[in-house]
Amino acid sequence: MALFRQLDEQISQMLALLNKDDRWLIVINADPDALGAALALRHIFKRRVLDVGIGHINEIKRPDNLSMIRFLRIPTRKIIPNLAAQYDKFAMVDSQPHHNPAFDQFQFSIVIDHHPILPDKPVNAPFVDIRPKYGATATMLTEYLYNLHIRPPKLLATALLYAIKADSAGFERSFIDADVTAFKYLTKHADPAILNRIARSDFLLDWMRYFSRAFYNLRRIGQGLYAHMGKVENPDILVIVADFFTRVYGVSWNVVSGEYNDKIVAIFRGDGVRRDVGKTAASLFGEIGSAGGHKGAARAEFDLAALDGKDPESFIVKKLSRGKTQNVQRI
Incomplete structure (x- = not known):
């Protein structure tokens, strides 16, 4: 019995959009779930396209976000016109295009998210995977990695693990069995010492x-x-x-x-x-x-x-x- 659900159709559709000559930017509103999911999607893309980067629209000042970026080596950059101009394809994780006016400048080819779907604001893109019942987008990306037979490296597994922990508030918010399964699976590959350092980065004195x-x-x-x-x-x-x-x-x-x-x-x-x-x-x-x-x-x-x-x-x-x-x- 498979550990996660089979995603053959979704993966085929998504990979069909990738080309060796493309430059992809994964656009996020940075928080733990977005950072973890973006790092996982970058890992999937990096040997299938010419270049793939991560760009965030918001100012990052929360200590746990800064700790994730520092200790897990997440190569995200603040999006400015000069950065966006370097890429010709755009993906989004942990958001939908209508969530922030800053997303209006992009034509997204891929949208992967777990937030509720609004009937009056449909998401139009060549590939859309939105599952509102999931507690974290990081769980969805863990399923993608598993279906692609990619064992997450230590830092990536730690990023995804913390993302699930943060977005589910330690499983105090809404979640499903897949979130628990992903959490247990990632625990085997993550670095508990780094996870603890990130989890304890709660407040700035200021x-x-x-x-x-x-x-x-x-x-x-x-x-x-x-x-x-x-x-x-x-x-x-x-x-x-x-x-x-x-x-x-x-x-x-x-x-x-x-x-x-x-x-x-x-x-x-x-x-x-x-x-x-x-x-x-x-x-x-x-x-x-x-x-x-x-x-x-x-x-x-x-x-x-x-x-x-x-x-x-x-x-x-x-x-x-x-x-x-x-x-x-x-x-």
Whole structure:
């Protein structure tokens, strides 16, 4: 009995798009799952095409992401026009083209992802493999490697292992049997010492002031928490704080928002039981920006100008409380 599902058809379709003369860029919004999946796809491509690189659209400042890049030697670079111009084919992992306006400049030939599919925003590319039930895109790429009879080298196995661990929040978020199987399989090939170093890279000392700001601005809205951080140096800090608030007893969801590059970014976290925060984010903010995600983790992003001068914090409070501001309490 095969360890993973057979992917003969998918692999044939994907490999048919590769040519020895092509230069491919794997485009990501860098986080652990995207970094691990991109490294795996690069490993598959590297002997089948002329050149393959990894490029990220976001600023990378989260310590675990930086540790992954450093210790696992992930050759990703920030995408600028001069970099993109060096490539003629583009692939995407752990995202879909509508997830960020920065993706609009690319015509993707390959899209591999595990986020929910939005009926009104179909993904059009020669090869599309989207499996929303999977806990991590890294699991999908592990299946690709296995089907191609490629044993992942130590650093690649460690990257994929940490990616699954991070995106499933240690299997506290939604996952399926394939994620567990991939995790067990990769454990045999990964470096536990490096994995531990990456896993312990949680916070930067400079971020402590943001936690202080979050506590000061914290509000209780029904069974959830909300904090607006004002201007932030990087939206990754919003993710860190939102993840922290998931540990508060008796709270089923939380939202942490902030202002970054003339945009409002709101990070949603939930227990995945009482409400689907991906659907919540899409319903509240989908009309004015990009919004959506999973049952337990989601994101919304929209232009500050869309508020027409309204206070961002008050605007989001009203949205989250459905206009019933009497249910909002400062903590």
